[in-house]
Amino acid sequence: MPPEWAEHERTFISWPVKDSMVYPEDHKTVSEGYVELVKAIAEFEPVTVIVNEEEKEAVENLFSDQSNIEFLSIPHNDAWFRDNGPTFITNNDGEIAGVNWIFNAWGGKYSPWDLDDQVAPKVLEHHNIKRFDAPLVMEGGSIHVDGEGTLITTEECLLNPNRNPELTREQIEQYVKEYVNIEKIIWLNRGLSGDETDGHVDNIACFAEPGKIIMQVCDDPEDENYEITKENLEILMNETDAKGRSLEVIKIQQPPNTMFQESRLTLSYLNFYFVNGGIILPVFGGQAEETDRLAIEKLREVFPERRIRTIDGMAIIKEGGNVHCTTQQMPKVQATKSE
Template sequence: MYPKEEGFFMPAEWEKREKTFMEWPCREEIWFDGILEAKQGYANIAKAISKFEPVVMIVNKADKEEAEKMCDNEIEILVIEHDDSWIRDNGPTFIKNNNGELRGINWKFNSWGEKYLPYDKDNQVAKKLLEYYGVKSYDAPFVLEGGSIHVDGEGTLLTTEECLLNKNRNPHLKKENIEDYLNKYLSVEKFIWLKRGLFGDETDGHVDNVACFAKPGVVVLQVCYDKNDPNYEITQENLEILRNFIDAKGRKLEIIEIEQPPARYINGERLTLSYLNYYPVNGGIILPTFGGDAKKYDLKAKEILEKIYPDRKVVMVDGMPIIKGGGNVHCITQQMPKGVIK
């Protein structure tokens, strides 16, 4: 049976958490300024999250001692072999029912359309993690990354055509097939199909860089106001789609805009800087910031999020070490909702 048939659904990210999972960096070639800077960045973010909720750092056996030294004593170290460090995309998606029982979904993972090899260990992480915690799982028969979807917990899902309809993921599936699967596995009924994610995003337009639900009926969107920037057309198009959408509960969406930071490049490549890659935790928001000429934008993003989440503490963390590898705080974390494991 599918999760929906058994009463399971994907809860919203802002709901109460049991813990956060992360994966220790190990693929050296993806880090522009070296993997040591990346590891320090991961450790700093893990420490920030651990002030709000438990953190489990998944490590390769060879890196266990190093991770223990760089991370806080509060951070649990768990050995599961992996190829890369983006657990949002290769980790499990947790689902629950109205009785609070937890289960997990093990999606197929192909390294964002086979961009990095090997990825066979990454494709096993979700299954091994669920087995370790004794969480019953569903093995989904198609490729999906957690960063490509976002839900409001009330039947509506956000995604992009650029990613989910990309032929490097599920070339045998059409849009209606993907919607059918997402309905069966996540219990979502309405789909907001944005066209594209941010310019140059190597994930092929993950939605968690461009838009997310802040609460039911409320979407936060990163926007560009410079008509000469390629993100202008992308974000204005997405804004128009959101303005005309009615969600699963019949609500017209409230849209809150956050302006993108100034463009930044490394080795001629534009980095995908996004404030939308923030991560809600129990009582807090972990916000990636970029400093330098982006400082006033950083502070404005913090101010907007403080208004959206008045009951949470917004903590700014340095997002630069993480974005050099292609993602940010949301990409390197995966939440386990509070619930009962049977």
């Protein structure tokens, strides 16, 4: 599995389905957020929008003035392509394949999910890409890789009994190593407070490059995330990667605690997405203006060669995710073996 910053052939994203939304009355706002996101990604690379057939024409009309965007009709229940789409893997011969994980809607939280579980096979079939069916319930948002043999995840998610209750930790670890070809898993404890995915790592930490991890932190001892991020930081400071390197940890301050009704919104700058030559970063405005500024500053410092393209991170967050959760990269492959 190549790291996310490796060159992309394209980005996939699924269009939101009103009937499956937590707040269907927000469908217009969420759709506007998706329009902004798709257009932002298309500034850097081609985008394929997965859309239900009955909505295809209406969605296409939202992008009538855009190039670099195509539409693919595949029936789906929900919109989080990172989690129910394929995980792409490559080899040195310039071949690409896709891992088809079992999808159960984050531990059976949102029914139905039968169509979502068939999205990955249909995408791979459409593009005539070889498929490996993994006997493991897993979502793409629960893992990040460095491209050099190391994967980072959380125990809260991968070892959650609502995913693979019949498998031991060792069996889960072995399947992950087998299907994305990594040598070492770094296990963080928990994900962010309020995260209904049961602690997806893409909200809390990601690789910036091999040996270097960006992590969202909390400095307020009254906040639940204080203990969570402190624990995870200690793990990272004492870990090495698959090559035996100690890890450099770059900290990004979390946005202020934001509630909607009785629930905490999982606001995370770490839910950004690498695109060719850039980064799509959700920002939150309002009381988060200062932490927005700090996050932009930090990412510019870490990635001086990339354009930091911000988008409104509040548009879709009530539905439970953000930029990274909606997207999945297809890597560009080139043969590296000698002729």
